[in-house]
Amino acid sequence: xxxxxGLEVSLAVSEAVKLARVEAVAAYPITPQTHIVEELAQMxxxxxxxxxxxxxxxxxxxxxxCCGTSAVGARTYTATASQxxxxxxxxxxxxxxxxxxxxxxxxxxxxxxxxxxxxxxxxVMAERDCGWIQVFAExxxxxxxxxxxxxxxxxxxxxLLPGIVNIDGFTLSHVIEPLExxxxxxxxxxxxxxxxxxILDPRKPVTIGPVGFPEIYTEIKMxxxxxxxxxxxxxxxxxxxxxxxxGRAYKPVESYCAEDAEILINIAGAVSGTxxxxxxxxxxxxxxxxxxxxRLWRPYPFEDMRAAVKGAKGVAVVDRALSFGGPGGPxxxxxxxxxxxxxxxxxxxxxxxxxxGRDVTIDDFYTIVAETEKIIETGYTDExxxxxxxx
Amino acid sequence: MAxxxxxxxxxxxxxxxxxxxxxxxxxxxxxxxxLALRQVMKVAGPNTIICSATGCMEIITSPYPxxxxxxxxxxxxxxxxxxxAAGVEAGIxxxxxxxxxxxGRVNVIAIGGDGGTADIGLQALSGALERRHDFLYVCxxxxxxxxxxxxxxxxTPYGASTTTSPTGKESIxxxxxxxxxxxxxxxxxxxxxxxxxPSYPLDLMDKxxxxxxxxxxxxxxxxxxxxxxxxxxxxxxxxxxxxAVETGVFPLYEIVDGKLKLSIKMDKxxxxxxxxxxxxxxxxxxxxxxxxxxxxxxxxxxSLVYRAECDAGR
Numbered sequence: 001x002x003x004x005x006g007l008e009v010s011l012a013v014s015e016a017v018k019l020a021r022v023e024a025v026a027a028y029p030i031t032p033q034t035h036i037v038e039e040l041a042q043m044x045x046x047x048x049x050x051x052x053x054x055x056x057x058x059x060x061x062x063x064x065x066c067c068g069t070s071a072v073g074a075r076t077y078t079a080t081a082s083q084x085x086x087x088x089x090x091x092x093x094x095x096x097x098x099x100x101x102x103x104x105x106x107x108x109x110x111x112x113x114x115x116x117x118x119x120x121x122x123x124v125m126a127e128r129d130c131g132w133i134q135v136f137a138e139x140x141x142x143x144x145x146x147x148x149x150x151x152x153x154x155x156x157x158x159x160l161l162p163g164i165v166n167i168d169g170f171t172l173s174h175v176i177e178p179l180e181x182x183x184x185x186x187x188x189x190x191x192x193x194x195x196x197x198x199i200l201d202p203r204k205p206v207t208i209g210p211v212g213f214p215e216i217y218t219e220i221k222m223x224x225x226x227x228x229x230x231x232x233x234x235x236x237x238x239x240x241x242x243x244x245x246x247g248r249a250y251k252p253v254e255s256y257c258a259e260d261a262e263i264l265i266n267i268a269g270a271v272s273g274t275x276x277x278x279x280x281x282x283x284x285x286x287x288x289x290x291x292x293x294x295r296l297w298r299p300y301p302f303e304d305m306r307a308a309v310k311g312a313k314g315v316a317v318v319d320r321a322l323s324f325g326g327p328g329g330p331x332x333x334x335x336x337x338x339x340x341x342x343x344x345x346x347x348x349x350x351x352x353x354x355x356x357g358r359d360v361t362i363d364d365f366y367t368i369v370a371e372t373e374k375i376i377e378t379g380y381t382d383e384x385x386x387x388x389x390x391x
Numbered sequence: 392m393a394x395x396x397x398x399x400x401x402x403x404x405x406x407x408x409x410x411x412x413x414x415x416x417x418x419x420x421x422x423x424x425x426l427a428l429r430q431v432m433k434v435a436g437p438n439t440i441i442c443s444a445t446g447c448m449e450i451i452t453s454p455y456p457x458x459x460x461x462x463x464x465x466x467x468x469x470x471x472x473x474x475x476a477a478g479v480e481a482g483i484x485x486x487x488x489x490x491x492x493x494x495g496r497v498n499v500i501a502i503g504g505d506g507g508t509a510d511i512g513l514q515a516l517s518g519a520l521e522r523r524h525d526f527l528y529v530c531x532x533x534x535x536x537x538x539x540x541x542x543x544x545x546x547t548p549y550g551a552s553t554t555t556s557p558t559g560k561e562s563i564x565x566x567x568x569x570x571x572x573x574x575x576x577x578x579x580x581x582x583x584x585x586x587x588x589p590s591y592p593l594d595l596m597d598k599x600x601x602x603x604x605x606x607x608x609x610x611x612x613x614x615x616x617x618x619x620x621x622x623x624x625x626x627x628x629x630x631x632x633x634x635a636v637e638t639g640v641f642p643l644y645e646i647v648d649g650k651l652k653l654s655i656k657m658d659k660x661x662x663x664x665x666x667x668x669x670x671x672x673x674x675x676x677x678x679x680x681x682x683x684x685x686x687x688x689x690x691x692x693x694s695l696v697y698r699a700e701c702d703a704g705r
C-alpha cells in the first residue's frame with residue numbers, strides 16, 4: 001500500500017509521470033493543464049526528475065517534438081486541453097499512425113467560441129477517432145493510477161500506440177483529493193524502462209513515416225486498428241496486475257448500484273461523483289437507479305457495455321459534449337450503436353449537460369431520471385435533450 | 392556557444408564516394424533540391440538522422456516500401472520538421488545521459504522546402520532555433536509549392552508566375568517581394584547560418600561541414616532550381632543556380648556569430664535578365680518590370696556588401 005496523502009490532482013498526475021521515470025516532456029501551457037507541466041518543470045529544475053523538458057512554442061510542436069523523442073526511444077509525455085488539443089489534431093493521427101507510445105493527459109475543457117476555460121468533454125470527443133487509447137478518470141486516485149498504467153499499456157509490444165488519460169478540467173485537475181501515492185520501488189517493479197522496437201539510430205537506419213500509396217494504405221490502417229482493438233486484452237492484463245500489486249481494481253465499464261437497476265445513468269469523468277450522491281438519495285426513496293461509467297473509451301468495450309446494461313429498462317446517458325446537428329452526445333450515440341444488434345435492449349435517452357463549466361447538480365440527475373422514465377413509458381420524442389438550460 | 396573545429400575545405404577528388412541519398416528516387420529530371428541534399432549527405436555522412444518536412448523531397452524518397460535513405464529518416468508532417476528535430480535531439484540527449492543510446496554526437500538535420508520553412512513551418516523553426524537545439528536546418532528553396540503543383544509561397548520572387556499567382560491582364564504574377572528568410576533566421580542570433588546553392592557544390596559542402604561542426608542551431612538556405620516549376624530546360628538547373636549567384640539575385644554568404652561574410656563577391660554582376668530569360672515563370676515580364684527587379688537586386692546586393700564590410704571592420 002502506498003502513502004495516503006492529500007494532493008491536488010494535477011500534482012498527483014505529475015507525480016505519476018515522475019514515478020514512471022519519463023524521459024522527455026514537450027508541452028505548451030494551457031488552462032487547466034498548467035499545474036501538471038509546471039510541476040514537472042519544477043521537478044526537472046530541482047533535479048528530482050532526470051528528463052528533457054522541451055517548452056515548445058505551440059501544442060502542434062509539442063506533439064511533433066513528442067514524436068521525435070519517442071522515435072529515438074525515449075519515454076515521452078505531454079499534457080494539454082481544449083484549444084491546445086484541437087491545435088494538436090493533425091499530430092494525434094500521425095502519432096498513432098507512426099505507432100509511437102506517447103502518453104498524454106487531457107484536462108478536459110470546453111472548446112471556443114465563445115471562449116471558455118471551464119470544463120466539459122468537447123475537446124476529447126472531437127478527437128475520438130484519432131487512434132489513441134483513451135480512458136476517463138473519476139477521481140484523483142484514478143488519475144494517478146491510470147497515468148502510470150498508461151505507459152505500460154502503450155509501450156507493450158502488442159500495442160505500441162499512444163494513450164490519453166482524461167481528467168476533468170478544474171473539477172478534477174484543480175481539486176485536492178485524498179489519494180495513495182505508490183513508492184518509486186513499487187512503480188519500478190511494475191513499469192520497466194521503455195524498450196522501443198524500432199528507433200532512429202544511425203547504426204541501423206530505418207525510414208519512419210513514408211508515403212503510403214493506395215496499394216498499402218488500407219492494410220496499414222487495418223493493422224493500426226487491430227492493434228487498438230487488441231490493446232483491450234493488454235489493458236485488462238495491466239489492470240489485473242495493478243490490482244494484485246496495489247489493491248485497486250479497474251474495469252472497462254465501472255458500475256454502481258447497477259445489479260437490479262431499472263434506470264442506469266451513464267456518464268464519464270468526475271461528474272459521476274455527483275451522480276453517485278443522486279443515486280444514493282433515489283435508492284433511499286426506493287427507486288431502482290444505478291450507474292455505469294465508461295472508463296475505457298477507446299478501444300470501445302462493446303461486450304462489457306452490453307453486459308452492463310442487461311436487465312435495465314433505460315439508460316440515461318449524460319454527455320458533456322454536443323455533436324452539433326447530429327445525434328446529440330457521442331457517448332449516447334456510441335451506446336446506441338453498441339446496443340443496436342441486441343434483440344432486447346434498454347432505451348437509450350441522451351442528455352447534454354455540464355457544458356463549459358456549468359454544474360451538473362443532483363437536481364439535474366433527478367430531471368434526467370424522470371425524463372428517462374417518461375421515454376421508457378411513451379417512447380422517444382427527441383433524439384436528445386439539453387439539461388439545465390436557462391430560459 | 393559556437394565551438395568550431397577547423398573546417399575541411401572539400402576538393403573534388405577527395406569527395407566521399409558514398410551516396411546516402413540513394414540513386415533511383417522519384418525526383419523530376421534536373422531537380423536542384425535532390426542535388427543539394429545529395430551534397431549535404433556527402434558531408435553529413437552516415438552518423439546522421441534526417442527529419443523531413445512533407446514536400447517534394449519527402450514524397451520522392453519514401454514511397455513505401457521503397458526508401459532512398461541510407462540513414463535514419465523520419466517524416467511526421469509538413470510544418471514541423473524543426474519541432475521533430477528538436478525532439479530527436481532532446482531525446483538522444485536524455486537517453487545518452489541515462490546510458491540508453493550509444494555515445495557520441497549524432498548529426499540531426501531537419502529539411503524542408505520553402506513552403507514548409509518560410510510559410511507553414513516558420514513558427515516551429517523559430518521555436519527550435521530560440522530553444523537552441525543542436526541541429527542543422529536545411530531549407531531547400533525552389534520558390535514555390537512545387538509538390539502540389541507550383542503554387543506561390545512567401546518565398547516566390549516578385550513577378551514570378553505560379554498557378555496561384557498567375558500572370559494576367561490584372562496581374563504581374565507574384566505581387567510581393569520574396570520573403571528574406573535567412574534574415575529572419577539571423578534575427579535568432581544563431582551561431583551559424585549560410586546561403587548556398589548546389590551549383591556551387593564545394594561551397595555548399597564546406598558550409599554544411601561548418602554548420603555541422605557548430606554546436607547549437609544552424610541553418611542553410613539553399614536555392615534549388617526546379618525545372619518543373621521555373622519552367623526551364625531540365626539540363627539547366629545547375630546553370631540557373633550559377634546565374635542566380637552571378638546576377639546577385641541569390642547572394643552566397645555566411646553569418647558566423649553575427650558577422651556576415653560574402654562567400655563570393657561579384658564585383659561585376661551579370662544583368663538579372665540573363666537569369667530570368669530562360670525561365671518560363673518570368674517570360675511575361677516587360678523590360679520595365681525587369682529593370683525594376685534589377686534595381687531591387689542591386690540595392691539588396693549593395694546593402695549586403697556594405698554589411699559585410701562593416702562586419703569585417705568590427
